[in-house]
Amino acid sequence: MRKLTRPVCPHPQSLVDRNYKHPLNKKALNDSTYGKCMYCESKVTHIDYGDVEHIKPKAAGLFPHLAFAWDNLGFACAVCNTTKSNKFFNDAPFVNPYNEEPAEHLYAFGAFLFTKNGSERGEITIKEIGLNRPGLVEQRTEKMHAIATAVNACHRINSAHLRQAAFDALMDEAGPDKEFSAVVAAQLRASGIHADASAIAA
Ligand SMILES: [Zn+2]
Numbered sequence: 329m330r331k332l333t334r335p336v337c338p339h340p341q342s343l344v345d346r347n348y349k350h351p352l353n354k355k356a357l358n359d360s361t362y363g364k365c366m367y368c369e370s371k372v373t374h375i376d377y378g379d380v381e382h383i384k385p386k387a388a389g390l391f392p393h394l395a396f397a398w399d400n401l402g403f404a405c406a407v408c409n410t411t412k413s414n415k416f417f418n419d420a421p422f423v424n425p426y427n428e429e430p431a432e433h434l435y436a437f438g439a440f441l442f443t444k445n446g447s448e449r450g451e452i453t454i455k456e457i458g459l460n461r462p463g464l465v466e467q468r469t470e471k472m473h474a475i476a477t478a479v480n481a482c483h484r485i486n487s488a489h490l491r492q493a494a495f496d497a498l499m500d501e502a503g504p505d506k507e508f509s510a511v512v513a514a515q516l517r518a519s520g521i522h523a524d525a526s527a528i529a530a
Contacts, residue, residue: 329430330510335360343396349380357403362505365405366425367457371507372405379404383424385414411458420448436514439468468511479519
């Protein structure tokens, strides 16, 4: 998970009309995550269309009054959205990457996310949204092997100039548009390669 910036709502009238899935609004949310799930950082648009996510559940008895509130909408993969479902814990709400810095609650170590500084919200977020589910761990592991191979290849480039260019390209893999960027940023740091501070997330 990494910090996101909430875009301006491009079509507020649709929310007034009780439509939270207007294509313009969904596209703005999708663009704000670079087509990734706001929770697990999977690229979702090439496997499904992604879901408009209600950060606080819209179910009856919970937050139905927030069903059409722009600040309560996000973009998530179908698995995270389904796993999260109507869960909500008043005393420890899920980490909301649009409103806060996830790195204060979570950190990546290897292919797993862990709770930072005992954060109960971080722990509940990992557990209840399934951020260490087997499919994710498998995909992150594959990504980490590819990064490790690329790091070694960079080190073996003889020309200092070409080597630096290769490292710079590798650091792009921790950019906000890249899948599992928080995991990759942590791996690059552990490899002694420092991406710029803005690329570092959980
Ligand atoms: Zn997800």
